[in-house]
Amino acid sequence: MTARIPLSAPDVSEEEIAAVAAVLRTPHLSMGPELAAFESELAEYHGVEHAVAVSSGTAALHLALLTLGIGEGDEVIVPSFAFVAVAGAVLQVGARPVFAEIDPLTLNLDPAAVERAIGPRTRAILVVHTFGVPAEMDALRELAQRHRLALIEDACEAIGARYDGRKAGSFGDLAVLGFYPNKQMTTGEGGAVLASDPAHAARLRRLRNQGRDPGIDWLDQIEPGYSYRLPEPACALGRVQLRRLDAMLALRKKAAARYDALLEGICGVERPPLVLPRREISWFVYVVRLPEGVSRDMVREQLAGQGIATGRYFAPIHLQPAWRARGGAERLALTESIARRTLALPFFNCITGEQQEEVAEALRSAIQCAA
Ligand SMILES: Cc1ncc(COP(=O)(O)O)c(C=O)c1O
Structure with a gap:
């Protein structure tokens, strides 16, 4: 039974409906101009160099971990007070999630608990900005630097949040966003990875498109990859949502x-x-x-x-x-x-x-x- 007052509800205006309809009148339904524009607008909004749009927040997490070379035998520190995809993505690359405690006020990873969880196999900290509240980024960045760990931000729940004036998603080696309909902005299904290193961005773009690089034949493959593309109508919807x-x-x-x-x-x-x-x-x-x-x-x-x-x-x-x-x-x-x-x-x-x-x-x- 649908609730009379739902838990969440997307906010889709006539402007978004028109933008999606306009795309459907073109021959470009995937990998077209809306994707390129959505990515550059997302990057600009966050003050980062690159945004790579993908088919979900979970796909974004998967590709972020792969891009940083995390895999078999590695450990990644994550919160347990989080959406299951956070640990699931770590498992998907063959690594082991190590759960750490949270701060009772912000509900985010407690840096002291993270430090206690660091061991010889730890490769990364996957910090989630839970419920849109930025995590303790100063302390976590310092920890990551001191222990030579990668720092991945999961900002799926926190687009537009700020810590010390800087947008969530602009601190980590990579950051992920999610656009499921319960989120602050939606593309129906969708997500993105934010990156500052152009090599990371190129790898992310390759991995989301079956391991193909731009310009190569559609049937050629540089490395094994995935079908994680975000279609043009979703990108058009996302562009208007981002403006609003x-x-x-x-x-x-x-x-x-x-x-x-x-x-x-x-x-x-x-x-x-x-x-x-x-x-x-x-x-x-x-x-x-x-x-x-x-x-x-x-x-x-x-x-x-x-x-x-x-x-x-x-x-x-x-x-x-x-x-x-x-x-x-x-x-x-x-x-x-x-x-x-x-x-x-x-x-x-x-x-x-x-x-x-x-x-x-x-x-x-x-x-x-x-x-
Ligand atoms: C913190 C967090 N990470 C990842 C995801 C996964 O995103 P998606 O549902 O788009 O795969 C979500 C939520 O949906 C989330 O809240």
Whole structure:
């Protein structure tokens, strides 16, 4: 059943519909002018030299790891409080994800925990800017430099966020973006890798297109690669979304502030910080923490009964059946205790004040019942 108030909703305007329709009237449906323009606009937005658009955020992660030469026998430090693709991509290149604890305020990798997780096989830190809050980039960059590790930023949830005034995605050796419809901007499906090194950009472009280099015959191949291209209509959609991105982020920031005021005083509910030092948040989701002892399942059920969708954001990766079955016996006490209490509320560009009031009221009465 579709919820009356969904968890997320894409914001697609007539301008985007017209841009996609215009592409469909041309013979260029893949690898055409929209791709080239989208990539240069993405690079410019982030203040980096290169952007390589691909078919998903997961494809972007896969290619980023391959491009940095990470593979069999290597370890990559990742958060467990994250979307499964983060660890899945590491596994996809034959490396081993090593889960590290998070900072309880920002929910991002805790640099001290990362340092403890570094071992002789560690090759990279894959830092995720969770929920659009930039991670502690100064400390993580210093760690990566000191231990000669690659630093990959996963900015799939954080396009437009800033740390010390610099865009998330402009710090790492490589950074990835994702454009699934629940994201701040969408291309339907899609993603991108940001790079400053032209050799990395060339390798990424080759790998996403079956290992072909520009100008070679379509049936020739330089190295084994993948079919990770982003089609022209998606690029056209992304270009208009990117032009509207800052306005969309402003709407989301306003919606977060409105929830903050509406949820004040609900017994024991912890709201996410609206402001954090050195950071400009790009609001991806609005996640509260329920009081200890309140059944999240009951709260979710009660809201669902009123047509209000919610999410668990995140179920720790190391506790998933797929990962338990791999024999990992990790305990991440902080991640586990936070993840038991998190609840994502409906949150999207066009959410109305009335919808947010209804969500807040429903949450207030559900907590009273579930306590
Ligand atoms: C942090 C993070 N990384 C990677 C992905 C994967 O992106 P996609 O769903 O486009 O493959 C997502 C979400 O969808 C994400 O939130």
